[in-house]
Amino acid sequence: MTQDLTEIIDATWPAAKIHHAGGFDIREGLGGGSRVSCATLAVPLEQADIAQAEARHRALGQTPRFMLRPGDDALDACLAERGYESYDPVWLWQAPIAQVQGEIPPVTAFAHWPPLQIARDLWSEMENGPERQAIMARVAGPRACILGRKKDRAAGAAFVALHGSVAMLHALAVAPEFRRLGLARAIVHEAARWAQESGATRFEMIVTQVNDASNGLARRLGMTQRAAYHYRREPTQ
Secondary structure, eight states: OHHHHHHHHHHHSOOSEEEEETTEEEEEOTTSOGGGSOEEEOSOGGGOOHHHHHHHHHHTTOOOEEEEOTTOHHHHHHHHHTTOEEEEEEEEEEEEGGGGOOOOOTTSEEEESSOOHHHHHHHHHTTOOHHHHHHHHHOOSOEEEEEEEETTEEEEEEEEEEETTEEEEEEEEEOGGGTTSSHHHHHHHHHHHHHHHTTOSEEEEEEETTOHHHHHHHHHTTOEEEEEEEEEEOOOO
């Protein structure tokens, strides 16, 4: 499960480059956030060298940070002893692709690539700026931007990409004044429709545990939690 989780994230939300040091894979994120700038354990912990991973992070201009996946309990404890702070616990939700499809009101959501400028502007307004949009451009497989509309204007956007038969949704964002109107659900339905046409049989999304709205949507869609992970980062001085 751990390898599958990492492979899907790396394929659908890729770092600029993955470096190897001290038995860790260290992602070079270029300012794109934790998922693309974290280290993951690639060997048994007793064979790893955390100091080497820290040094590579710093050489890349990044704060040392690690993703703690299922089975990484010993590494988690080791980092805690070194003073690393835990943050951003997330759940990975999944469902068969057909389960997250549904009715999409006319002119409410549509898939396209490359993203229209209005979608890019919406993302930028909601903390998905150029560095995160650059991640989307690096995806090698099938991918799409989903633009959501409400009350005759662009009001939300999401990014979906495939790895094999799995579609993973990223960067789901709805403008504050258009929330609780069913737009996020329509965007997910359209992402699932596009993904199935592109060959996906499973749909997944990563949601921080404090995001009540997106976790509630996943539950209403009948999705189940298949994994959880969190990060630890070196504390700022």
